Amino acid sequence: MRWPWRRNTRDAELAEELQSHLAMATEQRILRGETPGQARANALREFGNATHVAEVTREMWGGAWWDAFARDARYAARGLRRSPAFTVIAVATFALGIGTNTAMFTVVNGALLKPLPFEEPDRLVVLSHLRAELSRSGGSALSDHTFAELRASPPHAFASLATFTPSQMTITGSGDPERLTTARASANFTSTLGVSAALGRTFAASEENSGNDHVVLLSDALWRARFGGDATVLGTSMMLEGEAYTVIGVMPPTFDLPQGAALWTPLSTRPDPNTFVLRPVVARLAPGITHEAARRELQATLATLPSTADDKPGTQVTDVRPLVDLLVARARPSLWILSGAVSFVLLIACANVANLLLIRASTRRHEIGVRAALGAGRGRIVRQLVTESVLVSFLGGAAGLVLSVWGVGVLIATAPDGRIPRGEEVTVDWGVFAAACAVSLVAGLVCGLVPALATTRRDVRETLATSGRAIVGSHDRLRRVFVVAQLALAIVLCTGAGLLLKSFTRMRDVDPGFRPGGVVTFGVSLPRATFPTPADVRSFDGQVVDRLRRVPGVEAASMVNWMPLGRALVSGDLHIDGVSVPKGDRVAKLVTAPGYFTTMGIQLFAGRDFDDRDNPSSLPVTIVTRSVARQFWPPEGLGAIGHRLTRDGEDDWTTVVGIVDDVVQQGVTQGRNGAQYFPLAQTETIGFISNVTFAVRTTRSAQDLSPSVRAILHDLNPLVPARNIRSMDDVVAASIADSRFESRLLALFAALALLLAAVGTYGVVAFDVAARTHELGVRVALGAESTDVVGVVMRRMLSLVMPGLALGLFGALALTRVLQASLFEVGPNDPATLASVSGLLVLVALIAGLAPTRRAMRVDPLTALRSE
Amino acid sequence: MPGGQSRIELLQGTLDFIVLQTLRWGPQHGFGLAQMIRAHSNDTLQVDTGSLYPALHRLERARLIDAKWDRSGKGQRVRVYRLTAGGRKRLVAERTKWERMTQAIAGILNPPIAEGES
Numbered sequence: 001m002r003w004p005w006r007r008n009t010r011d012a013e014l015a016e017e018l019q020s021h022l023a024m025a026t027e028q029r030i031l032r033g034e035t036p037g038q039a040r041a042n043a044l045r046e047f048g049n050a051t052h053v054a055e056v057t058r059e060m061w062g063g064a065w066w067d068a069f070a071r072d073a074r075y076a077a078r079g080l081r082r083s084p085a086f087t088v089i090a091v092a093t094f095a096l097g098i099g100t101n102t103a104m105f106t107v108v109n110g111a112l113l114k115p116l117p118f119e120e121p122d123r124l125v126v127l128s129h130l131r132a133e134l135s136r137s138g139g140s141a142l143s144d145h146t147f148a149e150l151r152a153s154p155p156h157a158f159a160s161l162a163t164f165t166p167s168q169m170t171i172t173g174s175g176d177p178e179r180l181t182t183a184r185a186s187a188n189f190t191s192t193l194g195v196s197a198a199l200g201r202t203f204a205a206s207e208e209n210s211g212n213d214h215v216v217l218l219s220d221a222l223w224r225a226r227f228g229g230d231a232t233v234l235g236t237s238m239m240l241e242g243e244a245y246t247v248i249g250v251m252p253p254t255f256d257l258p259q260g261a262a263l264w265t266p267l268s269t270r271p272d273p274n275t276f277v278l279r280p281v282v283a284r285l286a287p288g289i290t291h292e293a294a295r296r297e298l299q300a301t302l303a304t305l306p307s308t309a310d311d312k313p314g315t316q317v318t319d320v321r322p323l324v325d326l327l328v329a330r331a332r333p334s335l336w337i338l339s340g341a342v343s344f345v346l347l348i349a350c351a352n353v354a355n356l357l358l359i360r361a362s363t364r365r366h367e368i369g370v371r372a373a374l375g376a377g378r379g380r381i382v383r384q385l386v387t388e389s390v391l392v393s394f395l396g397g398a399a400g401l402v403l404s405v406w407g408v409g410v411l412i413a414t415a416p417d418g419r420i421p422r423g424e425e426v427t428v429d430w431g432v433f434a435a436a437c438a439v440s441l442v443a444g445l446v447c448g449l450v451p452a453l454a455t456t457r458r459d460v461r462e463t464l465a466t467s468g469r470a471i472v473g474s475h476d477r478l479r480r481v482f483v484v485a486q487l488a489l490a491i492v493l494c495t496g497a498g499l500l501l502k503s504f505t506r507m508r509d510v511d512p513g514f515r516p517g518g519v520v521t522f523g524v525s526l527p528r529a530t531f532p533t534p535a536d537v538r539s540f541d542g543q544v545v546d547r548l549r550r551v552p553g554v555e556a557a558s559m560v561n562w563m564p565l566g567r568a569l570v571s572g573d574l575h576i577d578g579v580s581v582p583k584g585d586r587v588a589k590l591v592t593a594p595g596y597f598t599t600m601g602i603q604l605f606a607g608r609d610f611d612d613r614d615n616p617s618s619l620p621v622t623i624v625t626r627s628v629a630r631q632f633w634p635p636e637g638l639g640a641i642g643h644r645l646t647r648d649g650e651d652d653w654t655t656v657v658g659i660v661d662d663v664v665q666q667g668v669t670q671g672r673n674g675a676q677y678f679p680l681a682q683t684e685t686i687g688f689i690s691n692v693t694f695a696v697r698t699t700r701s702a703q704d705l706s707p708s709v710r711a712i713l714h715d716l717n718p719l720v721p722a723r724n725i726r727s728m729d730d731v732v733a734a735s736i737a738d739s740r741f742e743s744r745l746l747a748l749f750a751a752l753a754l755l756l757a758a759v760g761t762y763g764v765v766a767f768d769v770a771a772r773t774h775e776l777g778v779r780v781a782l783g784a785e786s787t788d789v790v791g792v793v794m795r796r797m798l799s800l801v802m803p804g805l806a807l808g809l810f811g812a813l814a815l816t817r818v819l820q821a822s823l824f825e826v827g828p829n830d831p832a833t834l835a836s837v838s839g840l841l842v843l844v845a846l847i848a849g850l851a852p853t854r855r856a857m858r859v860d861p862l863t864a865l866r867s868e
Numbered sequence: 869m870p871g872g873q874s875r876i877e878l879l880q881g882t883l884d885f886i887v888l889q890t891l892r893w894g895p896q897h898g899f900g901l902a903q904m905i906r907a908h909s910n911d912t913l914q915v916d917t918g919s920l921y922p923a924l925h926r927l928e929r930a931r932l933i934d935a936k937w938d939r940s941g942k943g944q945r946v947r948v949y950r951l952t953a954g955g956r957k958r959l960v961a962e963r964t965k966w967e968r969m970t971q972a973i974a975g976i977l978n979p980p981i982a983e984g985e986s
Contacts, residue, residue, distance in 0.1 A: 014921075017898065017947045021917065024899040024944065053918045060925040 010061065014054055022047055055380070072387035079388060086360055087392065089759070090353045094396020094443065096752055097349025099403030100342040102428075102436045106408045108335050109435075110426030112328055117254040119194025120284075124323035125291060127161075127281040129302055135317035140326055141278040144271040145307035150281075151269065155301045157294040160284040162192035165267060165277075166258045170525060170721060173239040175226065177721040179525065181260045182240075184267035190217075192284050193257070199223075200234045200249030203266050213266045216245040220253035222262040240265070242529030242719060259327060259421065280326055295320040327421045334419070334742050337818055341496065341749045344489045346443065348753050351482040352760040354447040357389055358479055359767045361455035368455060382452040389448025390441065397440030404428065404436070411745075416737035454478055483757075483764050484804040490750070490757040491808025491841055492815055497750035498833040499816055500743035503824040507736045513663035513672050514564060515601025518555075519695055519728035520702045521563060522709055524720055526690045534686045540716060541680060541692060545593050547712045548696055551705070556697040558596035559680065562588065563693035564663050565735040570688070574676070577644035577653065579632055587628055588665050588675035589648065591683045591692075597660050599697045600728075607641045607658030610679040620647075622654035623677040625662040631674075647678065654678065667735055669824045695728070702727045742822060754844055761800060762848040768796055769852040773859055781861035793856045797849045805838055812837075883915065883923045884932075885966060888951065888959045891933060895950035897940070898924060924949060932958050 022043055029039035047053070058067070080087040115121045127150075128140040142150070142163075151161050164185035171178050187203040196202060197217065206212050216238065218227070227233045237244040245265065271277075285294055299318045302308040308316075328335075361368070368381055405428050412423055420426060524544070531537045541559055548557035562569045571586040594610045596602075605626055614621055622645055629637025637659060644653045662672035683689050698705060706725040713722050733740075769776070776789055816828040826833070890896070890904050901924075902915050927933045932955035938948040951959070 013947070016945065018917070018921065020897070020940075020944055020946045021899045021902075024897075024940070024946075027942070028903075047917055049918075053921055056918055057921040057925050060922045060929060 011054075011058075014057060018047075018050055018053060022050075052377075068383070069387065072384050073391060075384060076388035076391045080391065083360070086356060087395075090356050090392045091396045091399060093349045093352050093356075093756060093759070094393050094440070095399035095403055096756065097346040097400070098393075098397045098436060098439055098443065099400030099407060100749065100752065101346050101439060102400055102404035102432060103407035103411060104335075104339050104342040105435050106404060106428050106432045107411060107420055107426050108339055109431060111335060111420055111422050112324070112332060114422075114425050116324055116327075117195075118323075121323065123159075123285045123287070124193065125283050125285055125294065125320045126323055126326045127283055127298060128319040128321065129298075129308060129316055130278070131315060132317050135319060139278075140280055140319065140321060140329070142281045143307060144269070144277045144279060146302070146305060147279065147281055148269055148271050149305045149307055150301065155294075155297045157286055157289045157297040158283040159286045160188060160192040161281060162186045162189040162283070163267065163269065163279045163281045164189050164258065164264075165279045166261070167265075168525065169240045169263070169265075170242075170527060170719070171226070171238065171240055172242065172719045177719050179523075179721050179723040180222070180262040181258075182263050182265065183258050183261040185264050186267050186269050189264070189282070190251075190255075192282055193255075194284075195252065195255050197249035198252040199231055200247070202249055203264075207266045208268050208270075210268060213268065214243060214245045215248045215266060216240065217264040218247060218250045219255070219262050219264075220251060223250045241527035243527075256424070257327075259418075282323060282326075283320075291320050291322070331419055331421050333818075333821060334738075337496075337822075338742070338745060338749070340818075341493055341746055344493050345749055345753050345756070346439070348486045348489050348756045348760070350443050350447050351486045352756050352763075353389070353392065353443075354450055355479055355482045355760055355763060357385070357448060358451040358454065358482075359763065361385065361451050365455065372456075378456050381456050382449070385452035385455070386445060386448035389452075390444035393440045393444025393447065394437075397436055397443075400440075401428070401433070401436050404432075414741065416734065416741055419738055419741055450478070479764050479767075480800060483760050483800045484807060486757040486760045487801060487804025487841065487845070488808035488811055490753040491805065491837060492811045493746070493750040493753045494837045494840060495808075495812035495833060496816055496819055497743065497747040498837050499819055499823055499826055499828065499830060500739070500746050502826045502830065502833055503822065504736065504739045504743045506825040507668050507739055510664065510668040512564065512668060512732065513602060513661045514728075516728035516732050517601075518699065519600060519697055520700075520705050520725065521693050521695045521728055521731065522706075522722040522725040523563075523691070523693050524713065524722060526720060528686070528690065530717065530719060531686075531690065534684050534689065537686060537689050538680055538683070540720075541593065541689065543716055544694060544712060545595075547716070548694065548709075551696075551698075551708045551712075553700040553705075554696050554698045556595050556599040557694065558599045559593045559692050559694045560596055560600075561591040561688055561692050562665065563695070563731075564600075564665050565667065565731050566665075566693065568691070569665050569673075571673075572648045574628070575646040576632060581632075587625075588673045589688075590675055590677045591680055591688050592677050593680045596677075596695065599695045600663075601697070602663060603661040605659045605661065606638050607656070609658060610677075610681070614679040615681045618682075620652070620654040620682050621657045621679060622647075623658040623660055624656055625673075625675045626659055627662045627672070628674040628676065629656075629659045645676065654682075668732070702730070739822065739824070754841070758844045758848040761797075761845050762852070764800070765793065765797060765849050766852040766855070769793060769856045772856075776856055776859045777861040777863070780859060786857045789856050789859065790853055793849065793853045797845060801842060801845045805841060808841070809834060809838065883919055884927060885959075885962050886913070886915075887920075887923055887927060888932065888955055888962065891949060891951045891955070892959065895938075895948045897938075897946040897948050899946075901949070927955070931955075 025043040025046065026036075026039045029042055030036055034042065061067070116124070118124060126140040127142055128135060129142050129146060130139055144163075147161070147163050154161055162185070164183050167182045167184050169180055169182045171180055185203070187205045187208045190196065190202040198220065202217060203215065207215050218233070223229060223233065233247050234249070235246065237246050239245075240263075251264075283294075285291075295318060298320060302311075302318060371381060371384075372378070408426060408428060412420055412426060526537055526540060531540060545557050545559055548554055551557075570589050572589045574581045574585055574587050592610065594612065594614075597604050597609055607623070610621065610623070624640055624645070626637055629640035631637075633639035633643070640656045640659055643656050645656060646652050647654055660677070662674060664670065665673040665675065680689060694709075696705065702725050706722075709722050709725055713720050772792075776792065779788065779792070812834065813829055820828055886905055887901060890901055890908070893904070896904065898917075898920060902917070902920055905913055905915050924933070924935075928935055928949070931952055933949045934952050935947050935949045938946055940946045
């Protein structure tokens with residue numbers, strides 16, 4: 001058997017075999033009459049290069065590649081141990097490059113690439129028929145009317161059609177009341193996805209109908225947290241929104257649609273003729289149907305349905321998208337951008353290591369020359385050098401993998417909600433491990449091959465003739481290309497990061513129209529079962545405000561239905577008595593208790609706030625924002641006071657009593673909203689006031705205040721929990737958290753890129769100075785001042801930085817457009833950003849060149865010349 | 869010896885055949901084989917060691933020949949190769965192929981004159 005450990009015996013045998021050949025050849029020549037010395041010399045010449053013969057013969061043995069590889073690896077490991085500085089820098093560089101990429105790939109793989117945990121997920125799609133602008137912003141939904149009509153006569157392309165809607169419910173009974181993220185789903189939702197209950201059953205078709213619809217499916221997480229994973233929970237009833245629901249099943253732990261849903265209740269799919277609700281629609285494609293075919297059939301069908309036939313052509317977008325889009329549509333572009341950014345970091349790292357290897361190879365030219373002279377073929381030497389770089393890349397890859405496990409944890413922990421979808425799938429698994437290995441291998445091969453080929457191109461004789469001294473001009477161009485490329489890539493990344501950071505700063509500086517400092521808010525939802533009439537709701541809300549005002553440290557307290565930067569907002573048409581308002585001019589319709597504007601720090605320009613005079617039987621009043629007032633009563637809008645506007649209908653008139661500042665309702669990048677406020681005391685629409693936010697202006701922190709808040713609510717009704725007790729500052733910060741996360745992450749990558757590029761620049765300039773010690777010595781000996789020496793080094797620096805800068809700026813101009821969607825009040829080619837990035841790069845390059853320059857200035861002509 | 873590598877590729881099939889054919893005369897060591905090939909071909913074929921030993925070890929690995937250590941007439945320890953049964957079988961097959969090949973090449977070099985041609 002030919003085991004690797006038998007190699008040594010085989011090697012010895014081969015040597016003996018070749019030796020015996022030589023001996024016999026010599027003997028034969030002696031017999032022919034040559035002198036022993038002559039005979040030996042001639043036999044040797046005839047025999048050729050014994051090392052080479054042994055080598056090519058060994059290659060015929062099975063497993064020779066392993067043998068050769070093991071030898072190369074041992075040799076490489078010895079070489080790396082001999083130069084620890086090189087090894088540490090190269091491994092660390094690869095670790096950064098591969099680590100960031102592995103971390104990013106882990107996220108992309110988990111969030112975007114892994115199949116969803118449903119049966120045949122490729123056949124699952126979401127249907128959408130929306131106004132163009134809604135569709136563009138990533139929405140996917142059908143109206144409830146369209147869904148009902150489609151389900152009545154489904155197109156052949158779809159085997160099954162289901163719908164669901166995210167919701168929230170308060171659970172009471174066993175344990176503290178808790179506000180849960182829940183979902184309502186059509187009865188066939190789980191069967192469409194191909195998922196069955198882990199315990200019990202899923203919905204029956206009849207359970208969509210009211211009367212039968214008080215059944216609930218639990219998520220695995222809720223079942224374990226709230227019911228201790230007890231199977232006897234099936235058939236028992238639990239209290240949701242103050243009503244009893246029967247538990248019919250528990251879903252498997254992997255079932256998480258919509259994300260974070262703790263439970264599912266049936267959704268009635270019979271549409272209400274008076275309303276129009278958009279909901280996501282999930283469909284399973286019939287076997288063999290492509291998305292495009294399905295889209296065409298859907299479009300054709302929609303043209304015949306009563307609810308959609310009258311849509312103006314061109315205004316609506318009909319789409320059939322993979323189901324995964326529903327989860328990742330918002331995160332996908334930024335994940336790809338960040339992936340691109342880390343690939344730049346890897347490229348820079350590779351260029352860095354390639355350069356280090358080039359420099360290392362030039363100092364080892366003599367060694368390589370000797371090996372070539374001893375009979376190693378070029379392929380052999382190249383393989384040797386590449387083995388070394390691959391060894392380095394795998395060491396770096398291993399360190400990078402560790403780095404990425406840690407990095408992914410940090411990434412998930414710091415990412416704002418929803419920025420990294422499917423977080424539970426984002427783990428370092430075998431796929432990620434394989435990808436890291438592949439990246440390491442490719443990086444090692446590429447980095448090693450270029451310098452290896454470049455250094456072995458020269459003739460053996462020339463190499464030996466130049467003795468051990470490194471040649472200044474050798475591979476100079478290749479090294480320069482690497483450094484210039486690094487600098488250029490670093491500039492592109494820095495520009496991207498700069499633009500995002502500037503956008504983020506701009507967002508932070510937006511004046512929201514209210515003063516968030518010192519405001520604490522919390523949400524409350526009042527179940528219809530406990531608070532059946534608007535009067536019940538008003539009285540509860542009013543009592544909460546009263547009690548809050550009496551809490552020590554509270555300066556003002558009030559409530560609003562749709563809080564600024566909150567999730568919900570209702571807008572409506574504006575009707576003004578005696579003024580014709582252009583159709584489509586919509587304003588936000590908000591309900592507040594007295595004192596809201598003082599509490600939030602919203603400026604009152606004219607008139608008065610709501611107060612105790614406004615009650616259900618007094619004159620209906622309203623307050624409008626300044627932009628609304630100015631639009632219809634220019635120039636200052638003061639004329640608005642005393643005029644009449646409707647609430648929403650035709651003649652529910654309200655009189656304007658005040659004008660307040662406009663407020664950012666939907667997001668700081670969306671601008672301020674024109675709005676119309678109504679007093680809580682005069683609001684009869686229960687849907688408007690059963691989900692409200694209380695605001696408190698206080699000297700205390702949110703954390704400090706929350707026990708008082710909970711106590712007040714518990715006192716008034718133990719079944720109503722407060723949710724999200726937090727400062728308004730936090731609300732504002734959370735609303736721009738995506739931007740902060742993205743800009744900081746990109747800034748981190750850009751900083752890594754800059755660091756690597758600086759190290760690369762330093763390496764090349766330092767090597768230059770070292771290699772030109774002799775030349776510099778001569779210059780100094782001939783009378784050059786130290787400023788001249790600095791000039792030499794600086795010119796060299798500039799010859800790297802300037803092309804890098806030019807190329808980088810060019811690349812930035814071409815590439816930063818992909819950031820457009822994330823930019824706010826900053827153009828993708830913002831000149832100020834480009835200028836500061838250029839300045840930063842020059843500065844970093846100068847710092848990188850500092851040490852070599854000082855070394856150059858200290859060159860002593862005598863030593864330099866003697867080292868000859 | 870630069871270039872040796874490419875000559876192996878070039879000669880591989882032929883050299884294997886020549887080695888097997890030569891071993892038909894009896895077990896032989898590497899040096900002896902080189903001498904015999906040279907003698908049998910009237911000094912036309914000079915097999916360099918960089919091709920011969922890889923060929924021997926390759927054939928050994930393919931179990932067409934096997935090797936054992938022996939003493940030469942002068943007491944020198946030598947590695948002696950001989951044909952295996954598989955090697956003999958392969959040789960017959962190769963021989964037929966080669967004879968057909970040489971006939972074909974001869975035919976190409978000296979085309980028979982077609983009848984009826986002026």
